[in-house]
Amino acid sequence: MSSDGKSSQKSFGNKPFILFLCFFRYTYECLVDTAKYLSDKVPFKPKVGIICGSGLGSLADAIENRIEFPYEKIPNFPLSTVEGHVGQLVFGYLSNVPVVCMQGRFHYYEGYPLWKCAMPVRVMKLLGITHLIASNAAGGLNKDYKVGDIMIVKDHINLMGFAGNNPLQGPNDDRFGPRFPPMNRAYDKELIEKAKVIAKEVGLGDIVHEGVYTCLGGPNFETVAELRMLGMLGVDAVGMSTVHEVITARHSNITVFAFSLITNLCVTEYHKNDEANHDEVIDVGKMRQKELTKFVQGVVKYVADENKLVSKML
Numbered sequence: 001m002s003s004d005g006k007s008s009q010k011s012f013g014n015k016p017f018i019l020f021l022c023f024f025r026y027t028y029e030c031l032v033d034t035a036k037y038l039s040d041k042v043p044f045k046p047k048v049g050i051i052c053g054s055g056l057g058s059l060a061d062a063i064e065n066r067i068e069f070p071y072e073k074i075p076n077f078p079l080s081t082v083e084g085h086v087g088q089l090v091f092g093y094l095s096n097v098p099v100v101c102m103q104g105r106f107h108y109y110e111g112y113p114l115w116k117c118a119m120p121v122r123v124m125k126l127l128g129i130t131h132l133i134a135s136n137a138a139g140g141l142n143k144d145y146k147v148g149d150i151m152i153v154k155d156h157i158n159l160m161g162f163a164g165n166n167p168l169q170g171p172n173d174d175r176f177g178p179r180f181p182p183m184n185r186a187y188d189k190e191l192i193e194k195a196k197v198i199a200k201e202v203g204l205g206d207i208v209h210e211g212v213y214t215c216l217g218g219p220n221f222e223t224v225a226e227l228r229m230l231g232m233l234g235v236d237a238v239g240m241s242t243v244h245e246v247i248t249a250r251h252s253n254i255t256v257f258a259f260s261l262i263t264n265l266c267v268t269e270y271h272k273n274d275e276a277n278h279d280e281v282i283d284v285g286k287m288r289q290k291e292l293t294k295f296v297q298g299v300v301k302y303v304a305d306e307n308k309l310v311s312k313m314l
């Protein structure tokens with residue numbers, strides 16, 4: 001809302017226009033229907049939303065008292081079409097905290113517009129989450145990174161947004177958030193600092209970095225020239241997701257923490273013949289699953305403890 005309390009979005013008023021929009025993007029009412037389909041079947045409100053990246057679906061395996069919804073059963077949900085993405089929403093408890101986890105996400109390269117890729121974030125908001133933990137598999141561009149390292153995302157470059165390709169494009173619904181949301185504090189600084197401590201506690205301390213992530217449309221991996229350009233722009237890890245989910249989360253005032261599993265080293269030299277491949281990405285995810293599960297459990301527990309502390313103070 002603008003300072004005078006009036007919406008910054010011109011009102012279209014008539015219902016037919018909103019229904020018409022449904023064919024082009026999810027209206028608030030449409031996502032409320034999706035959230036209600038789920039909340040009618042889940043006897044608790046999730047506090048933390050989790051998005052599992054490629055090969056990181058095992059993060060969901062630790063969820064207890066699970067209730068699973070294959071994406072094809074959920075009204076208005078797209079379908080996961082990529083290997084390494086199970087394609088279900090898992091409700092349950094992680095570190096005794098009520099969570100909802102996307103075991104598999106949606107990507108622009110699957111043919112989904114960014115607003116469709118990010119729609120589960122709005123559904124999770126409507127279900128009650130206050131925090132989002134987004135994970136992804138990414139190529140390591142920073143020379144200090146090794147395969148299997150973790151990069152805590154401190155910021156992102158919304159490269160696709162430079163061309164105007166943004167999940168918030170089109171009419172804004174103030175019930176989700178403002179027309180012009182700020183992004184300079186997209187990644188929660190307190191969670192970043194705490195996550196570094198947790199990483200050390202679960203044995204990841206020596207392989208954890210903090211860096212800048214960018215998302216390309218994919219599905220091809222990058223050229224040498226593209227990676228060299230991204231390096232000059234200050235990018236530390238390159239992926240094909242997360243940014244649009246984070247923008248959508250911040251638009252709805254969800255506190256965000258994100259990390260990348262470095263699954264391959266970006267090839268920035270013409271004489272090198274290595275080539276990134278998806279199988280390798282999946283394999284690295286499997287290699288790290290135990291430590292990453294403990295890491296995410298620790299972050300979830302911290303979020304819940306912090307929230308209890310805050311609620312006591314209020």
Ligand SMILES: O=P(O)(O)O[C@@H]1C[C@H](O)[C@@H](CO)O1
Pocket residue numbers: 052053054082105107135136137138218239240241242277278281
């Ligand atoms: O879903 P994420 O971003 O974790 O997966 C990355 C990007 C591509 O989907 C895939 C390529 O191997 O890994």
